[in-house]
Amino acid sequence: MAALTASIAAAESERTFSQVNVLPRYRQECATCHLAYPPGMLPAASWQRILDNLQHHFGTDASLDADSVRQISTWLAANSAADAAAHAAPPEDRITRSHWFRQEHAEVPAAVWKRPMIKSASNCAACHTRAEQGNFNEHFIRIPQ
Template sequence: MHSRLTHLIQSAVAACLLATAPAWADSYKGPTPPAVYTQECGSCHFAFPPHLLPNASWQRVMHGLDKHYGSDASLDAATQKQIDTWLQTYGGQGKRAREEPPQDRITRSAWFERKHREVSAATFKRASIKSPANCTACHQDAVQGDFEDDRVRIPK
């Protein structure tokens, strides 16, 4: 009887853990980015968590800052090296970084497109959102790495 009760309790605990597993999938509690990353990259756009791209993509992004998606985002050599080292250390980890997306764009990756397949192009073009790359428009806690579906708020 005791072993059966133990088995039932273990099964219940396992079921609870499995039920909450999807909630973990869209949260990223990685390392705190260095201030230089947040300052430099976050001055123009959301400073994306490094796990969203594979290392090869981050390397191309960092070595093409003079033509960074249509803008010159050049940095001095020391700053570029510091950010590049951090991205190479913490990037490319997890399921989101299994493939290099077209043009090294996070918003063109298979996982991004799958997670946002129900969001229309018109929604992304709203003045309150502006583009698919503006994560913080809908994911209020994106800066903390929280992209949970149940906390998405799409602005009008």
């Protein structure tokens, strides 16, 4: 297990996303169900497709009023992944299917994602103790048993 933790930590040692100045409405609406993912994890086009399809948000109706969608959309577009080459739109606009995510987590066995305290790869905060601050640094990883 120590080797697994070390492998993941080494791969993610530099991964930090800005979570300063998070739009309050974004945190209010999105963090009620899951981590308010840092906007830099996806390109603007992915965020827009997600917001355009909130009634079918990965199997859940996450519909919002038009004003909330407009505010969140504007903020996500301004803060999304800027490097299009490094952050191409992943399949189904899923962060966990992005090239960078898969590369960073290549050493994680499939069984780890199924642990009761983790449940899925999209549950960043299960292992990344400072995920809510956008900090995925190796020093703050704790993989639940």
